Amino acid sequence: MIRAVLHAGARAFGRKYAYDTDYMHEVIDTSVGAGLALTLFPMLSQHRGPQVARAVWFGALLASTLDGDCGPCGQLVVDMALEQGVSADHLLAAIEARFSDAGDVGLGFQFAQQAIARSYDANEFADTIRARFGDHALVAASFAAATGRFYPVFKRGLGQGHACQRIDVGGRLGEVA
Template sequence: MIRYIFGKMLLNMKRRYDYDVQYMQDILEADLGAFLKFMGFQTMSSHSGNLPVESLFAARIRAIIWDDCGPCTQLVVNMALEAKVDVEIVRAIVNRDLNKLPEDVALVVRFTELVLAHNPEADELRERIRALWGSSGLITLGYCISSARVYPALKYTLGYGKACNRIEINDMSLMPN
């Protein structure tokens, strides 16, 4: 019964975001315990804390692009649009066009990439982020950045990795930068 309920939930996600959920369906079918742990992980990855939605999705989008330039990126872009992030801000995040982003969003884009590159220059930006949103905001960014990396790694491990493809944002098709 529980597999049936989770299966319906996955199908709803598939329809809502036009996203291939086969890897999650396979986990559900093969190992219910593993699927339940995966669902527990979802609570961490969906944490939004006190961050403005634009900054939250700046971290999520840039982190997912770091490891994936395909369906996972498209999913996060679709979620950003659903959360009412302005389409021009989403495009600028995907294109890494810092000049078209509000200062705090550009800060998050730069910080996310420095963290992913293990670059010590992130230290200075970390303090600016802490000044804006406190330790809670920094923790939220940590969750966004680290959790975004799990999905592509899991999909590639299970054989569902895809080649790069263009990201659709309303009427425009972009190749992630």
């Protein structure tokens, strides 16, 4: 029964975002416990913080995801961001590393890049996020920076990783910088 519910959820997610969920079905078929764990991961990874900083969160998630993979997972993040009203222009600018044109998406993107870079220097982007949006936004951006790489890395571990692709941002193709 639980397995059937998990499969139904994976199929619905795949239909909603035109996303290949084969890896989810493989996990569910292998272990119901692992399938449940996979469905619970978003409780951690999707902690988005305050609405006012949503573009920052998506920027951090996008940078982390693209660090792990620039294929379907990156496209999924862009599609979800657009669905939430994040600016297509800002998303495209961040993907193309035109950060002066990327607004708050660029702020989150650069924050995540610096957090991922193993630098122990002060993260000036963190200071900006905290000053403009508060500690809750910084915590949410930190979750996004840490967890965005999970799915691409997990999929590669299962042998279901995908090659890089150009990201479609509202009908415009962005080349990952």
